[in-house]
Amino acid sequence: MVQRPDECVQPEASREVEEVRYVGIDIGKWKCRAAIMDPEGVIVDEFAFTNDTQGIENLASRLTPEGRVVMGSTGSVWTNLYNLLDERHVPVVLANPLKTRAIASARIKSDKVDARILTHLLRSSLVAECYVPPRSLRELRALVRHRASLVRVRTTVKNRVHALIDGRGLQCEYSDVFGRRGSEWLRKLELNSLDRLMLDNHLHHIEALNGQIDRVNEEIRGRDSMDDDAQLLLSLTGVDIYSALLIRSEIGSIDRFPDYKRLVSWAGLAWSLHQSGCVEYRGRITK
Secondary structure: OOOOHHHOOOOOOOOOOOOOOEEEEEOOOOEEEEEEEOOOOOEEEEEEEEOOHHHHHHHHHHOOOOOEEEEEOOOOOHHHHHHHHHHOOOOEEEEOHHHHHHHOOOOOOOHHHHHHHHHHHHHOOOOOEOOOOOHHHHHHHHHHHHHHHHHHHHHHHHHHHHHHHHHOOOOOOOOOOOOHHHHHHHHHOOOOHHHHHHHHHHHHHHHHHHHHHHHHHHHHHOOHHHOHHHHHHHOOOOOOHHHHHHHHHHHOOHHHOOOHHHHHHHOOOOEEEEEEOOEEEEEEEOO
């Protein structure tokens, strides 16, 4: 029997497409503040959460699949929240705090106000976004920066040793005071008890730092073969593994620079410029 048109089975109503929600987060070391806004610019929810796994789970439970998140890049406290949201494939924008302050400054400043301002900027596509490299590059960047910090500390301790022996009118006959023979000379110096104590502590500190730097170097050497760009940089004269990975991790994706001039300026290799009227002076590089 043929069904009449009015007897045909009607298809199920399609689900409504979930609207986009904009989430602005003001990050603190222990506590964060979030504001959620609908496409019409109305704040639909505001709440505080702790900057730990439990608090971030609470935040994630309130986000919709269409949600977009913006947060400020305050020190290093943003990394944990960013990584966990990134693992959940939540679109996250990291705002540049200096440029954001220039765009939207408020006479009254609080966590609640800052979260709302970030949300409004995200909805209006006015966020001054920071470049965030992939997680693998972030880990590599942290590794080479850690090595750089250890080398700086070692240099500081070595300078203290130089100051101590120079202050006593002593002069080492070896070219490298901290080489094998130079170290033996330092240990055999006849000094008063206080100077001997300080010098021995400095030498022990340098030995410990050398061991830490060696362990970091081993980790760095194990990573150079993992990156084709690093291998390409190693083909340049004067570039070692550390330098190649440092350049690679800091620049990230070179496509984020529209031309080579922007890259040179970002790296601090451009000449400084002082100009007033018809007078123009070019100084040293900006570093």
